Amino acid sequence: QVQLVESGGDLVDPGGSLRLACVVSGLPLDDYAIGWFRQAPGKEREAVICISSSYGVTTFADSVRGRFTISTDNANNMVYLQMNSLKSDDTGVYYCASNLKYCLGDGSQYDLWGQGTQVTVSS
Numbered sequence: 001q002v003q004l005v006e007s008g009g010d011l012v013d014p015g016g017s018l019r020l021a022c023v024v025s026g027l028p029l030d031d032y033a034i035g036w037f038r039q040a041p042g043k044e045r046e047a048v049i050c051i052s053s054s055y056g057v058t059t060f061a062d063s064v065r066g067r068f069t070i071s072t073d074n075a076n077n078m079v080y081l082q083m084n085s086l087k088s089d090d091t092g093v094y095y096c097a098s099n100l101k102y103c104l105g106d107g108s109q110y111d112l113w114g115q116g117t118q119v120t121v122s123s
Contacts, residue, residue, distance in 0.1 A: 002026030002112065004034075004096050009117030012086055020081040020117060022096035027112070029053060029072055033103045034079040035110060036070065038119075040092035048094075050103030051079065058103040063089065086121045094119055 008020040022034060035050035047060035051070045059065055069082045079096060094117050097110035104110070 004098060004112055004114035006094060006096050006114040006117040008081075009094060009119045011120045011122065013123050014087060014121055016086050016121070017082070017084045018086065018119060020083070020094055020096075020119070022079040022081075022114060024077045024079060024096075024098065027077075027098055029074045029077060029079070032098045032100060034070075034072070035097050035099065035103060035107075036079075036081045037095045037097060037107055038090075038092040039095070039116075040089075043092075045095075045107055047105040047107060049081065052101060052103050054101055055103060058105075060105045083119070086119075088121050091119060091121050093117065 003025050005023045030053045033052035036048045037045050039045040049070045050058045067085045071080045096114045098112045099110045
């Protein structure tokens with residue numbers, strides 16, 4: 001079955017860290033780009049960061065540069081989002097999504113989405 005499943009969301013204090021995981025089933029990571037998106041309450045969905053075997057890492061959200069990193073475990077078809085120095089503005093539902101080969105900032109170009117995982121940054 002082709003699907004993406006996120007996990008790892010939680011309530012965390014400002015300044016804390018979280019690692020989100022995306023299990024990619026039925027898609028070869030060598031051929032697909034996996035992007036992380038987020039949607040805060042009352043706001044539009046935002047592209048955060050993406051990784052592609054062919055083209056590397058693309059960071060879309062300037063606010064996460066230097067704080068968020070993306071990585072893959074191709075042997076286990078996993079994509080991770082390591083989030084450090086978390087801020088209240090990072091609160092939202094985080095989604096992973098797949099696109100053939102390319103990292104794009106437009107979420108409508110992604111074919112498959114996970115169900116999302118909630119990240120709340122608050123003291």
